[in-house]
Amino acid sequence: MSQPSMADVAKAVGVSKNTVSLALQGSPKVAEPTRKAIVAKADAMGYRPNPTVAHLMAQLRQNRALGYQGTLAMINAHKARDALTRHPTLPAYVQGANQRARQLGYQLDEFWLHEPDMPVARWAAIFRARNIRGIIIIGMMEHNRLPARLAPLWDEFSAVTTGVRTRDPALSFACSDQHALALEAFEKAVALGYRRPALVLDGVIDELIEGRFTAGFLTGQSRLVPVHQRTQPFYEVAAARLDRSVFSKWLETNNPDVIFTLYHEVQRWLHDLGLQVPRDIGLIQYEWRADHDQWAGMDQRNDLVGKAALDMLISMIHHHERGVPDHPRATMIGCHWVDGSTVQCQTPVSARAS
Numbered sequence: 009m010s011q012p013s014m015a016d017v018a019k020a021v022g023v024s025k026n027t028v029s030l031a032l033q034g035s036p037k038v039a040e041p042t043r044k045a046i047v048a049k050a051d052a053m054g055y056r057p058n059p060t061v062a063h064l065m066a067q068l069r070q071n072r073a074l075g076y077q078g079t080l081a082m083i084n085a086h087k088a089r090d091a092l093t094r095h096p097t098l099p100a101y102v103q104g105a106n107q108r109a110r111q112l113g114y115q116l117d118e119f120w121l122h123e124p125d126m127p128v129a130r131w132a133a134i135f136r137a138r139n140i141r142g143i144i145i146i147g148m149m150e151h152n153r154l155p156a157r158l159a160p161l162w163d164e165f166s167a168v169t170t171g172v173r174t175r176d177p178a179l180s181f182a183c184s185d186q187h188a189l190a191l192e193a194f195e196k197a198v199a200l201g202y203r204r205p206a207l208v209l210d211g212v213i214d215e216l217i218e219g220r221f222t223a224g225f226l227t228g229q230s231r232l233v234p235v236h237q238r239t240q241p242f243y244e245v246a247a248a249r250l251d252r253s254v255f256s257k258w259l260e261t262n263n264p265d266v267i268f269t270l271y272h273e274v275q276r277w278l279h280d281l282g283l284q285v286p287r288d289i290g291l292i293q294y295e296w297r298a299d300h301d302q303w304a305g306m307d308q309r310n311d312l313v314g315k316a317a318l319d320m321l322i323s324m325i326h327h328h329e330r331g332v333p334d335h336p337r338a339t340m341i342g343c344h345w346v347d348g349s350t351v352q353c354q355t356p357v358s359a360r361a362s
Contacts, residue, residue, distance in 0.1 A: 012053045012199035034078060034141060034325045047328055061125025077113035079139045080321065085121040086147030097295065097310060101146045101170045104314025112322060128160050135165060142321045143167040152216055163331050166324040172216055177197050177332040182317035184308040185340040186217050193292055193306050196345050198232045200353060204239055204291060206264030208274055211243035222295060225268065227274050239264050243270065256281055266351065272300055291350040299351040304348030312341045
């Protein structure tokens with residue numbers, strides 16, 4: 009039995025083929041009751057778009073300016089209401105998501121997860137009134153669980169997260185490849201001649217990303233550093249901010265010659281201890297940023313993470329994927345090394361050994 013065509017679906021519903029095409033793309037040009045009827049009939053008939061035609065149409069759309077396609081919700085999940093503009097990391101996600109949305113003809117309306125007096129019924133009513141069918145969540149920096157009271161939203165609307173994977177509910181997500189990042193940074197440090205790399209990372213952040221920075225660091229350590237030269241990761245960043253001796257004791261015990269970290273303040277800690285960067289110790293930033301471009305480190309390209317999350321969300325909408333998925337998808341974005349003055353070009357290990 010042959011697969012039903014778009015024309016077959018149009019005939020069954022009693023609309024034009026163009027209306028079916030627009031409805032299956034999620035276009036707001038088709039009234040919601042009509043769209044639902046078309047989608048239901050297409051599913052019942054087993055209609056599947058021709059992948060070759062879909063690819064060609066996507067190429068055609070890329071060569072002309074797209075008109076308005078719909079509205080999506082961007083939820084700021086950070087405790088700070090203004091985090092999407094003032095946080096050191098999150099604006100890059102927002103920039104990428106907004107850029108991709110504009111390219112594809114979508115508008116992003118911003119919301120704050122912690123808005124007081126916002127029961128789930130109010131969230132859903134606003135989304136329906138604005139014809140929002142997809143949600144991108146940005147800024148989960150303290151935990152990887154969403155409020156249980158909002159569960160009905162994930163059932164009704166397509167949703168993805170950026171930066172971290174959620175556990176409850178387990179939604180599809182886009183993030184940088186933190187394990188590969190940490191391993192590549194380790195390999196770069198060893199290539200520069202460093203022999204005792206160390207990791208300084210807040211334990212809360214490490215837990216949030218399921219230990220992927222630590223895993224990459226430990227993988228590099230086990231492959232490239234003899235046992236007697238290995239250091240212990242330092243996770244007490246919050247405690248060190250209150251009592252610097254916590255950090256200085258760890259530093260004295262481990263005696264690293266280069267530190268991987270997310271925190272620019274570590275340079276000040278070292279300076280207060282009388283150490284100069286990079287003369288006495290090197291620093292490598294796991295999240296290189298243009299506003300601290302003198303640092304060496306790994307550029308996570310969080311703008312590309314935002315774009316990838318937006319692409320995932322629109323794909324889910326077009327494929328009518330709602331609810332918490334049985335098998336969440338992940339899109340990971342690769343990183344690249346950026347040279348900087350916080351490391352020095354030392355004698356390579358191979359040359360020293362010879």
